[in-house]
Amino acid sequence: MPIIDGERVIADLKRLAEFGRYKTGVHRPTYSPIDVESRHWLADKLGEAGLDTVIDGIGNVIGRNPSARQRLLVGSHSETQPYGGWLDGSLGVIYGLELARAFAADPNCAALGIEVAAWADEEGHYGNYLGSRSFTDALPEEEIDQTRGRDDGTPLRQALERAGFAGRPPERVDPKRYIGYLEAHIEQGDTLDTSGLRIGVVETIVGIWNYRVSLIGEQNHAGTTRMVRRKDAGVSMVRLATRIHDRFPEIAGPRTVWTIGRILLEPNAPSVVPGRAEMLVQFRDADIDRLAAFERNLHELVNEADRAGPCACEIETIVRTEPRPMDPGFQEQIEAAAERHAPRLHLRMPSAAGHDAAVLSYRMPAGMMFIPSLRGISHHWSEDSKEEDTVLGAQVFADAAERILRAETFTRRS
Numbered sequence: 499m500p501i502i503d504g505e506r507v508i509a510d511l512k513r514l515a516e517f518g519r520y521k522t523g524v525h526r527p528t529y530s531p532i533d534v535e536s537r538h539w540l541a542d543k544l545g546e547a548g549l550d551t552v553i554d555g556i557g558n559v560i561g562r563n564p565s566a567r568q569r570l571l572v573g574s575h576s577e578t579q580p581y582g583g584w585l586d587g588s589l590g591v592i593y594g595l596e597l598a599r600a601f602a603a604d605p606n607c608a609a610l611g612i613e614v615a616a617w618a619d620e621e622g623h624y625g626n627y628l629g630s631r632s633f634t635d636a637l638p639e640e641e642i643d644q645t646r647g648r649d650d651g652t653p654l655r656q657a658l659e660r661a662g663f664a665g666r667p668p669e670r671v672d673p674k675r676y677i678g679y680l681e682a683h684i685e686q687g688d689t690l691d692t693s694g695l696r697i698g699v700v701e702t703i704v705g706i707w708n709y710r711v712s713l714i715g716e717q718n719h720a721g722t723t724r725m726v727r728r729k730d731a732g733v734s735m736v737r738l739a740t741r742i743h744d745r746f747p748e749i750a751g752p753r754t755v756w757t758i759g760r761i762l763l764e765p766n767a768p769s770v771v772p773g774r775a776e777m778l779v780q781f782r783d784a785d786i787d788r789l790a791a792f793e794r795n796l797h798e799l800v801n802e803a804d805r806a807g808p809c810a811c812e813i814e815t816i817v818r819t820e821p822r823p824m825d826p827g828f829q830e831q832i833e834a835a836a837e838r839h840a841p842r843l844h845l846r847m848p849s850a851a852g853h854d855a856a857v858l859s860y861r862m863p864a865g866m867m868f869i870p871s872l873r874g875i876s877h878h879w880s881e882d883s884k885e886e887d888t889v890l891g892a893q894v895f896a897d898a899a900e901r902i903l904r905a906e907t908f909t910r911r912s
């Protein structure tokens with residue numbers, strides 16, 4: 499079994515966190531100068547680990563193993579959320595780096611190759627999973643042309659130019675090259691932490707369905723418009739939001755979550771009756787039938803609100819990602835590795851967050867492993883994990899990767 503160096507893992511994670519450090523977390527948006535610097539640092543480290551490394555036209559850092567006969571692709575993303583945590587994404591990238599080194603140092607693993615990817619923009623500063631979608635040939639050029647930064651509207655083409663990545667060829671997957679894709683990540687929720695467990699084996703990455711609900715009323719003077727005459731889009735929206743939050747628990751499964759995360763009023767002024775209101779509604783579940791039931795109910799409530807008046811009510815689908823099951827064989831191997839290093843302290847569970855592994859799973863078998871997040875906090879600079887869990891996770895991950903590579907060798911030969 500390849501043996502990981504726990505101190506080296508922690509030291510590399512701390513070094514990567516220096517790029518854009520903010521309090522105890524990191525502010526490293528995709529394609530920002532500090533993000534570009536960190537990608538060059540990563541590329542150098544992967545090169546030192548013996549991988550042929552490139553940064554491609556979308557900013558993916560890809561380290562290839564020139565000599566192995568069986569290859570497993572391992573990675574995660576390397577940018578962070580605004581003022582986010584130091585482990586979200588970075589953990590999986592540094593585990594990949596450590597696995598490349600540990601496999602190279604183990605003579606028994608000479609034929610087994612770890613290749614490493616640090617995907618660009620999983621966190622959505624510009625688009626959705628730009629790096630992994632580009633790699634899997636699922637990112638059309640026209641989308642790159644049209645995409646702009648979510649904060650300041652910078653065209654993606656311009657950001658790539660400034661980063662020095664424009665004009666570089668995109669790296670594309672050759673599924674035949676890989677046995678599969680493996681990603682380690684912090685859980686981001688509190689399931690493992692609150693139950694004293696140390697490893698999560700991901701069964702499914704949830705589907706995430708997003709909608710824009712608009713209410714159209716009549717903008718008017720807040721003093722002179724009598725109450726009976728009003729078509730107040732704000733009132734209609736609040737009523738509808740309440741009905742949604744009342745209805746969803748009746749049809750929810752044990753892990754369904756839903757959020758109205760953004761509300762807008764127009765013109766949003768103290769002395770004006772709102773003429774238009776908008777809210778973004780999102781729900782997540784691992785079961786596609788349940789997602790469909792949520793959608794039916796949401797449409798029903800919107801239609802009821804529209805019929806009841808006085809405001810017109812419309813709904814528009816923004817994006818729906820399918821739940822993505824992880825490879826059952828990979829789950830077994832991760833679980834076996836977890837049982838060896840942390841007996842009975844592991845759990846099969848869904849991932850309630852989206853990950854690049856979902857994108858990769860359309861092209862090759864994919865698997866994911868979690869380590870606990872302290873108090874379930876993530877997407878915040880205070881995000882953290884126990885050092886002993888980070889080190890244990892790296893060893894379980896290395897063991898799991900070897901099991902997957904050897905299991906496949908066995909299957910192919912027999």
Ligand SMILES: [Zn+2]
Nearest residue numbers: 575586587620
């Ligand atoms: Zn992440």
